[in-house]
Amino acid sequence: MKNLLFPRQFQMAGWLLFVPAIILGILIYFGVISFAGVIETILNDAVIIGITVGSIFIVCSKEKHEDEMISSIRLASLLNALYIYSAILIASVLLINGIAFIYFMTVNLVLLPLIYVVIFRLEIHRYNKMSEYEEQD
Template identity: 60%
Template sequence: MKNYLFPHIFQPIGWIMFVLSLITGIAIYSSIPVFGAGIAETLAIDSAIIGIALGALFIVCSKERVEDEMTKSIRLASLLNSIYAYVALLVGCTILINGVKFLVFAVFNLVLFPIIFVCNFRLEMHRYNKMCEDEEQD
């Protein structure tokens, strides 16, 4: 089976993009007047959304230092679990949130799936690596 993952060097680049864009997005959402108004604010919002999405893509779709069948399995399981969590949250928020607050959620929803996927994949990889370390110590 052909491997379409990015080289490992993309992972730190993705983390830098992801974290900086997430901080920018939080600053914009918190209404911190750092970016001004008009075109500057629009560019900041667009760059935050694109940066989060591309950063998450680089983090999750780049090879691990040790890329084996278990890593591929964890990647696939994390994708499936992220879809379940994303859809459950989307349905729940659609039912519970109305009006202008739903528009805010809809904007946040643009970057929600990549964030869930990165968190889920990193957590599962951490659990797997910890389990491997525990087995080696025994």
């Protein structure tokens, strides 16, 4: 099967897009900073695109030691992120109403890639720790 991952250098570019976009998104969402008109639209779009493209670069670029286990972790992380995302979406549809639902759906635009990055990085960290432990024995 052909490997369609980005080169490893894309991971750093992804972090450089992802982290500032998350910070700016949180600041805008909670009203710490606010803009009006066209600038607000441009910044909102930049945040959503930055989080999405950054998360794709982070997760879809090769690891230092790419092997079958990493591929398995990618797939398991994607499935777990999809399950969590779906559960959150269903719960929000049932429990949130009115304008709060609109606010939550704004966050929901980037929730799946966000969950995926968190789960994937945690699993990679766990795998690396396990590998280090096995090498010591």
